Amino acid sequence: MQHTSWLDKLNGNEFGRVWAWGNNLDQLGDYVKASPCEMSDIPQSRPEPVLIAEATRRGAEFRFYTEFVSLVHDDLGVSVTLRSRETHEEKSKLVLNTEAPSWSAVGNFRMAHRWDEFVVSMHPASKDSTTFSPSRAELLERLHQMIGDATVPVEILSHFTWTINDQVAETWQQGRVLCIGDATHRHPPINGLGSNTCISDALNLAWKLAYVLQGCASPSLLDSLTPERKPVGDGVVRRVNEGMEAHRRLWDILGTTKASCEEAELLLRQHSAQGRMKRQELKRALEATEDEVQALGIQMNHVYLGIPGAVCLVEPGDARPDFSSINTLCRQLITTFPGYHVPHIYGKGNFTLLTGIGGKPWREAVNAVLRERGDVINIHSIGIRCDYIDCYGDWGSLREVDDDGAILVRPDHSVAWRSIKASPKAEEKLFDAFKRLLGK
Numbered sequence: 001m002q003h004t005s006w007l008d009k010l011n012g013n014e015f016g017r018v019w020a021w022g023n024n025l026d027q028l029g030d031y032v033k034a035s036p037c038e039m040s041d042i043p044q045s046r047p048e049p050v051l052i053a054e055a056t057r058r059g060a061e062f063r064f065y066t067e068f069v070s071l072v073h074d075d076l077g078v079s080v081t082l083r084s085r086e087t088h089e090e091k092s093k094l095v096l097n098t099e100a101p102s103w104s105a106v107g108n109f110r111m112a113h114r115w116d117e118f119v120v121s122m123h124p125a126s127k128d129s130t131t132f133s134p135s136r137a138e139l140l141e142r143l144h145q146m147i148g149d150a151t152v153p154v155e156i157l158s159h160f161t162w163t164i165n166d167q168v169a170e171t172w173q174q175g176r177v178l179c180i181g182d183a184t185h186r187h188p189p190i191n192g193l194g195s196n197t198c199i200s201d202a203l204n205l206a207w208k209l210a211y212v213l214q215g216c217a218s219p220s221l222l223d224s225l226t227p228e229r230k231p232v233g234d235g236v237v238r239r240v241n242e243g244m245e246a247h248r249r250l251w252d253i254l255g256t257t258k259a260s261c262e263e264a265e266l267l268l269r270q271h272s273a274q275g276r277m278k279r280q281e282l283k284r285a286l287e288a289t290e291d292e293v294q295a296l297g298i299q300m301n302h303v304y305l306g307i308p309g310a311v312c313l314v315e316p317g318d319a320r321p322d323f324s325s326i327n328t329l330c331r332q333l334i335t336t337f338p339g340y341h342v343p344h345i346y347g348k349g350n351f352t353l354l355t356g357i358g359g360k361p362w363r364e365a366v367n368a369v370l371r372e373r374g375d376v377i378n379i380h381s382i383g384i385r386c387d388y389i390d391c392y393g394d395w396g397s398l399r400e401v402d403d404d405g406a407i408l409v410r411p412d413h414s415v416a417w418r419s420i421k422a423s424p425k426a427e428e429k430l431f432d433a434f435k436r437l438l439g440k
Contacts, residue, residue: 001111003019004293019294022294034332043119067085104124164188185237190247191292203413205229218440235298239291246289253285296332340415341413341415354399356381361427
């Protein structure tokens with residue numbers, strides 16, 4: 001998706017547009033450098049069946065149409081009471097709808113599949129949604145209004161009501177119960193941070209659960225879930241609702257009723273002081289939405305440093321980089337300092353130790369860890385005649401450690417620990433780091 005555009009209807013007049021999702025020429029290089037993967041706008045309906053199929057193949061069980069009723073902790077674990085809703089029906093002789101829905105002029109089309117499938121949002125004229133229950137025919141009529149052509153054939157695949165949320169759980173864990181995803185952070189679908197944040201929640205928790213269940217870590221490792229992920233949830237929900245307010249300001253300028261829309265368009269076309277002021281307001285409002293569609297920083301900067309209980313260690317004398325001059329919402333923080341995110345480190349579910357020329361002591365230390373702890377760590381050397389060559393010299397410019405230094409990356413791609421130089425006590429240092437990180 002290259003642009004976000006604002007129009008009076010889908011086949012009508014355009015008021016303006018902004019570059020979206022990394023396509024702004026001033027920031028295109030940042031997105032290219034951040035990841036070898038292209039930015040993709042994929043609605044949840046597309047990847048979810050793929051994820052469910054793969055998880056099922058690996059032994060996971062999904063229970064749709066199931067209501068969580070209660071849970072009880074005991075010495076053996078947690079007993080959960082669930083209620084199936086698959087066969088539950090309620091019948092009524094009459095459904096009463098006293099009036100036709102009153103629509104706001106605001107709506108949104110998002111392409112789900114090129115040119116033939118869209119996700120559409122519609123907004124009621126009133127914030128009171130308790131009496132707002134449009135029929136399928138009324139939805140179809142509204143769709144044709146938004147398209148601008150009543151002859152376009154439309155098939156409604158599904159529809160539902162959702163509310164704008166601004167919620168983050170205070171704690172994500174109680175005893176043996178751990179919560180992630182939409183159970184802990186609820187917000188509007190701005191910035192594309194919903195499913196992405198849920199997946200990063202799962203990545204943060206999955207490796208910790210695996211290590212605890214396999215006996216590689218103390219159960220206390222799980223206590224890091226709230227300290228690490230709640231600040232991320234707080235930041236995401238705050239940013240998304242700020243983005244929602246930016247949209248509301250734009251809607252106010254363009255109008256939310258038929259009369260206010262006509263008045264706004266007339267003023268925008270006027271060659272007058274008032275018209276010029278209106279156009280400037282529109283320009284500023286459009287620019288304010290760029291924090292939604294060019295927000296590389298909030299997508300990538302999951303920082304766990306300085307949080308009590310976070311799973312990262314800083315060596316004495318190692319200095320934290322100064323990012324005070326960087327817009328952390330829009331720019332990625334690139335560093336190997338513990339607690340920061342290193343993208344696209346493929347460690348096969350294990351810790352990964354990165355070193356370079358002169359890193360032989362670290363390789364010997366890793367072999368010792370493997371002998372005692374089992375398959376919990378991989379090692380890769382980067383440099384001439386190493387496991388990987390730094391062809392363009394980018395890694396050498398960004399790694400912040402010497403050729404013989406070491407960077408320990410967690411399975412969820414966050415830096416756990418680093419050593420600027422090689423050490424004659426490399427084995428001792430690595431064992432100590434693992435003991436402190438994993439609690440055993």
